[in-house]
Amino acid sequence: MATRRLPHDRPQLSWSGWGDPAASAPLPESLRAVLRDGLGVGRPTPAPASPAAVALTAPSLPEATGRELAAITGAEHVRSDHETRLRHALGKSTPDLLALRSGAPLAAPDGVVSPASHDEILEILRLCSEHRVAVVPFGGGTSVVGGVTPHADGFAGSVALDLARLASLQELDEESRLAVLQPGLRGPEAEAVLGQRGYTIGHFPQSFEYATLGGFAAARSSGQASAGYGRFDDLVLALKVATPAGTLTLGRAPKSAAGPDLRQLILGSEGSLGVITELTVEVRPIPATRVYEGWRFESFAHGADTLRRLVQDGPAPTVLRLSDEAETAVNLAHPDEIGGSPATGGSLAIFGFEGDGDDVEFRRAAATAACRGAGATVVAQAGDNWARDRYRGPYLRDALLDAGALVETLETVCFWSSLRGLYAAVGEALRDCLTALGTPPAILCHISHVYRTGASLYFTVACAQRDDPIEQWGQAKRAASEAIAAAGGSITHHHGVGSDHREWYEREVGSLSVAALRAAKRTLDPAGILNPGVLIAADRVSSL
């Protein structure tokens, strides 16, 4: 089957914030008043005016190495201009955006290399291993955990390996419902090229518009419809991976008993073990019916109990989400979501059903019965509003930061029996820490993903910025992370480890697990050039 390459008219992600700059919106005056009166937000901290206003560390890559890279990809695919370096220096966490605003020079890659093939990537990795150049695989650049920031101490330099030119559908196997896709495809691009054939992946995380398939796989992304379609790591059936030591080709069946499932070693490896150059992903026919609806429960606890029963006893909706009372009331992330509804108390659930008509009706009837049995009531328009605004959350953050608010999110996951304790502990830790710093926060939470044995919690925190908001958030994040560890949660359900969660990750899986992973890394990446400092601490191995 012929390779289908997409035209490269992709919208560019804002260099200083989230999304398409043309789609950013000013903060409503009503929200400004809430920030001012409720949280004491007062001192605007605007984003830099232009890329040129942001200082970057001086590049250190030897010119000769740059020429050798250019010989692999062609000179036009090795860029080291200021704006390109800046656009590959950071992800999209609040600390990233605050770092941009701080005026301090940012650690940026010395250059950005854009290969066109698996073989070019193998060559680049061999070259960079030989010259000890750190390589940061770069997809959409949407990491919120420091997953793309170069950590090049001890290296001759660093390059971002931008996968944008690997953006094709390679093969569609309709009988097996599998698509072979390249890693640089963004969410909407993959959906468009599959949609032409009548298929969808069904993976819709909040970062969908800009994140790439390679990133979804490398960071174990989870989409909003995970209850129906599965997480992205559930959907990846085979992988081709370029490493400094050669090629891995993993997965020739849905499941197998041929040893450990080594696909799972690459999924979640965040570019530290290899570069995913091809993914075989399960696809499904585009559903005939999509219905989203809102239900208001008396309390978060009542709603959580219903979500648990629906997913445990089935049949489960495709989307299940539940906001706590604070998020339901404030609805900071989606200010107009339930604007038309008569009351704002209780706890708002969103259920989505996607499939053919009979299946949707069967599942919807079960959910309706469960909700009614729990005393919940329908909230008109809430489902459609959620679907309309499902990717809008991050857009609001830029304006909030500009206005002087500190806004960030964090997420975790645990088994159901730990959920109440985890919810309480994280909220308390954030509240206590930020209140002690003189900036009492608003804390909102929702259950974003449910499983038969547990669920994830997604927190949004907002307060006034202090003088050093990066340090301020660092303290709050540390307090929350301690609470997560103590309450039995995982440090991340779908954001990944990056460099920000590394310490917590090592505590979570234990030093022996990290040692085993490091041993595997030494085999695949003997010079330790792949995304150093991400996932596991760099270990200084002698050069090749």
Next chain:
Amino acid sequence: MATRRLPHDRPQLSWSGWGDPAASAPLPESLRAVLRDGLGVGRPTPAPASPAAVALTAPSLPEATGRELAAITGAEHVRSDHETRLRHALGKSTPDLLALRSGAPLAAPDGVVSPASHDEILEILRLCSEHRVAVVPFGGGTSVVGGVTPHADGFAGSVALDLARLASLQELDEESRLAVLQPGLRGPEAEAVLGQRGYTIGHFPQSFEYATLGGFAAARSSGQASAGYGRFDDLVLALKVATPAGTLTLGRAPKSAAGPDLRQLILGSEGSLGVITELTVEVRPIPATRVYEGWRFESFAHGADTLRRLVQDGPAPTVLRLSDEAETAVNLAHPDEIGGSPATGGSLAIFGFEGDGDDVEFRRAAATAACRGAGATVVAQAGDNWARDRYRGPYLRDALLDAGALVETLETVCFWSSLRGLYAAVGEALRDCLTALGTPPAILCHISHVYRTGASLYFTVACAQRDDPIEQWGQAKRAASEAIAAAGGSITHHHGVGSDHREWYEREVGSLSVAALRAAKRTLDPAGILNPGVLIAADRVSSL
């Protein structure tokens, strides 16, 4: 919660064949006639009369080491008598049973150690690492791929680590639907202790009666109801693992983005990376309704197409199986399964539905519509007969071997688009090879497990034994394995790698994957004592 320990009145697995010796049945005369007239089976090769009639290699474990082991577990839990060694020398493959019949001395462990706790296992592993004693973790002893045969070349000796004393339910978390269980519990024991509380794991492989939970996890077992409950590797949410380098504690949530899913490194590791000492397993309420039914399709291809549509478009049955025309007609493994039905042509499918009444009816109606649409007809009693005899297959093999037939099974899995080619290629390879050897075979096949993206094939082969039936089967197995590799299948869907599939496993995942796995093993098991020769070839590392 109090630990619940089961009384140790477990039925003992036949030392020379399968199952409870009291439940073995003689071969019906009708079948003897088929063997004689159809396959030329003539020369009986009876099993040895008693354990004493089987020669074992001489033990080499230093007495002092035996005393040190006894100091850990108590002397009564270190056994080296002939029968105990014999009972831990082999699994239950046909080559294993033929080796017993061959008269040649069997490689047996020097001793059998039965620890009572995780900590005792840690001590045993440290001691054996120090003295370079090979350790074979031993659960039910039901491996059919050479997973428990000691490979002690280059070691001071070998011990089987029998996990029978770790056989308790540790904890039941009803809210999260999780049970913490010890690895030595056999299938029926786990179901009994959970059943008292109203729960089931839903994992029912053909080895269910004797295999243990630790083995299910270590070898990535798949049960007959995998379409409904998932494979065992889907059901394991957390693991505690003893390794020579210390303890791994993995899994604190259903899913997480905290790095690679390291549970998946242990699942499928077959005792080569560590000893699973505790499993947290998903449980479900015992279903109110269980219905099994048989449908006859015009052909295997028609039936396979319907199974694929049912699992891809849903709602799927809990059990889906489909015999090819040969298996449907001969029904060697279940001679009385469809005895009462009027015709034996076509291709017999078994569908099972387990759940609450509404759910069962919804799914059953969908399956009925799909079957009728494909022109299939109901086969009365076939479903109930299958359910009654679901664990009986291996019982028949002993009598067949005694009568002089060579009978063995093998299985594989691939994506749907490769299934027809894989089916044809494996059948042809087996037929060509055995016919060339002068023993034309009967070859039966069924689809045993289905996924949205693919399915497994389970072959049963029967022919007359030649002079050296181990070599005879070895040639047939090699021909089938080459065909599997060439047709894009995995060398095993649910039997595991053991030592028998090791070469094919290494070809399947590639040398770089094996090197990464070996590196992880060196970290967890620096002296290389854990199940040497299983999964990956032993690499001779200097002793600690």
